[in-house]
Amino acid sequence: MSGAPTEEPVSGLSREATARTYQVRTFGCQMNVHDSERMAGMLEDAGYVPADGDRADVVVFNTCAVRENADNKLYGNLGILAPVKAANPGMQIAVGGCLAQKDRETILKKAPWVDAVFGTHNVGALPALLERARHNDEAQLEILESLDVFPSTLPTKRDSVYAGWVSISVGCNNTCTFCIVPALRGKEKDRRPGDILAEVQALVDDGAIEVTLLGQNVNSYGVEFGDRQAFSKLLRACGDIEGLERVRFTSPHPAAFTDDVIDAMAETPNVMPQLHMPLQSGSDGILKAMKRSYRSTKFLGILDKVRDKIPHAAISTDIIVGFPGETEEDFQATLDVVEKSRFATAFTFQYSKRPGTPAADLPDQLPKAVVQERFERLTALQDRIAAEENKKQLGRRVEVMVTAQSGRKAEETHRLSGRSRDQRLVHFSVPAGAPAPRPGDLVTVTITDAGAFHLIADPAPGEYSLRRSRAGDAWDRSQAESCGVPAPGTGDGRKGVSLGMPSLPVRTS
Numbered sequence: 001m002s003g004a005p006t007e008e009p010v011s012g013l014s015r016e017a018t019a020r021t022y023q024v025r026t027f028g029c030q031m032n033v034h035d036s037e038r039m040a041g042m043l044e045d046a047g048y049v050p051a052d053g054d055r056a057d058v059v060v061f062n063t064c065a066v067r068e069n070a071d072n073k074l075y076g077n078l079g080i081l082a083p084v085k086a087a088n089p090g091m092q093i094a095v096g097g098c099l100a101q102k103d104r105e106t107i108l109k110k111a112p113w114v115d116a117v118f119g120t121h122n123v124g125a126l127p128a129l130l131e132r133a134r135h136n137d138e139a140q141l142e143i144l145e146s147l148d149v150f151p152s153t154l155p156t157k158r159d160s161v162y163a164g165w166v167s168i169s170v171g172c173n174n175t176c177t178f179c180i181v182p183a184l185r186g187k188e189k190d191r192r193p194g195d196i197l198a199e200v201q202a203l204v205d206d207g208a209i210e211v212t213l214l215g216q217n218v219n220s221y222g223v224e225f226g227d228r229q230a231f232s233k234l235l236r237a238c239g240d241i242e243g244l245e246r247v248r249f250t251s252p253h254p255a256a257f258t259d260d261v262i263d264a265m266a267e268t269p270n271v272m273p274q275l276h277m278p279l280q281s282g283s284d285g286i287l288k289a290m291k292r293s294y295r296s297t298k299f300l301g302i303l304d305k306v307r308d309k310i311p312h313a314a315i316s317t318d319i320i321v322g323f324p325g326e327t328e329e330d331f332q333a334t335l336d337v338v339e340k341s342r343f344a345t346a347f348t349f350q351y352s353k354r355p356g357t358p359a360a361d362l363p364d365q366l367p368k369a370v371v372q373e374r375f376e377r378l379t380a381l382q383d384r385i386a387a388e389e390n391k392k393q394l395g396r397r398v399e400v401m402v403t404a405q406s407g408r409k410a411e412e413t414h415r416l417s418g419r420s421r422d423q424r425l426v427h428f429s430v431p432a433g434a435p436a437p438r439p440g441d442l443v444t445v446t447i448t449d450a451g452a453f454h455l456i457a458d459p460a461p462g463e464y465s466l467r468r469s470r471a472g473d474a475w476d477r478s479q480a481e482s483c484g485v486p487a488p489g490t491g492d493g494r495k496g497v498s499l500g501m502p503s504l505p506v507r508t509s
């Protein structure tokens with residue numbers, strides 16, 4: 001969707017021809033990716049259009065503060081843009097996100113050619129700050145200490161028509177010592193259930209069939225309004241939304257992961273058999289130093305309960321290697337928990353000092369070589385487990401929601417890609433003569449091969465079935481809108497018009 005304005009021409013030029021272009025460059029986590037969707041939505045609401053290529057009238061950096069060299073990266077990027085801006089009067093640069101919330105006026109001191117700096121609590125101010133900077137010919141800085149408007153009420157330009165993110169809370173009341181979120185995103189703020197469900201319904205009405213509920217600590221949802229079971233109730237309520245086929249959530253915290261949530265997952269058919277459960281460390285001593293209030297036994301107990309109620313659940317995790325003070329024994333404890341947990345995937349990180357976090361000031365920071373060596377041992381173990389777990393999928397019939405992105409080798413293999421119900425990445429081919437799916441459609445295929453990071457399905461004709469979905473129709477409509485061509489079946493009598501889409505590969509043998 002271009003979102004280009006369609007108003008009357010002004011002075012002989014259409015507004016479209018004069019509309020300013022924008023680009024949002026995103027760093028960091030899923031929360032930032034979703035915030036960037038909001039920034040794009042607000043800019044388009046204000047009449048900007050997405051830039052085609054690298055040249056944009058407005059460049060917005062949505063920054064992340066979790067890596068040690070995040071600021072070097074930002075200032076490096078800003079430095080590259082300085083001469084571009086000097087050569088293009090009227091160009092504007094804005095910096096938002098976690099690093100802006102943290103560094104504030106330092107950004108304008110170090111990069112005085114920046115036009116606007118805004119924080120994590122006032123994403124909605126972006127168009128106004130750009131306008132004010134242009135009007136006053138002066139850089140604008142606006143950082144709020146707490147949330148002004150819940151960001152989900154802002155216009156959003158979503159990256160995908162078939163799946164959407166819905167924030168249920170922002171901020172976090174925990175104090176994990178490696179994490180910058182409490183400092184930069186503040187205390188947890190929960191949205192009212194009615195507002196969340198209305199946003200989910202609106203996404204479904206627009207064609208989405210998958211929704212991921214998002215929060216820094218998603219299962220503590222309800223803490224602000226005093227309902228300890230609010231998250232499980234929300235999952236069950238999502239189960240009543242007609243047309244919503246897949247519900248996911250991220251990220252939960254093991255300490256607050258209660259049985260009512262496991263029951264709601266198991267008993268709500270559209271909640272997917274998949275769980276991302278951050279371990280961080282398998283050593284109880286390190287968990288204590290991290291101020292993570294669960295211990296390894298509790299963590300493993302949660303996995304047992306989940307697998308007892310949802311036998312084929314795929315469980316993924318986050319692990320930090322080399323936290324300050326981690327001994328070889330501590331690290332072995334992590335390897336032991338990983339061995340027992342049988343994670344489908346793990347996001348593994350080498351600890352690096354994150355300025356502004358308590359752990360950055362701890363003694364016993366480990367030498368890089370030690371961290372690297374442990375990291376390699378951990379990833380080797382996890383890769384072996386992931387491959388073994390994926391091998392268990394061989395011969396299984398799996399429902400895959402087709403995505404617009406294909407695998408790296410798609411050109412040679414002619415395979416399409418998608419996600420199974422348990423979130424595994426599946427590359428599949430369409431048998432010769434069989435109908436090709438659109439992104440958002442659902443295919444059921446038999447798994448024929450497996451690696452550590454993906455499954456392969458090259459099904460025989462009888463082992464492939466396609467279910468065209470509302471999400472696939474929404475994809476068609478979005479493609480038609482962006483090409484200015486009517487979508488098939490939109491009632492204009494011109495069904496079957498080519499949408500200018502790349503043709504989808506179909507196996508020829």
Ligand code: SF4
Nearest residue numbers: 172174176179181216
């Ligand atoms: S629970 Fe998550 S977001 Fe909250 S402080 Fe810990 S790591 Fe950060």
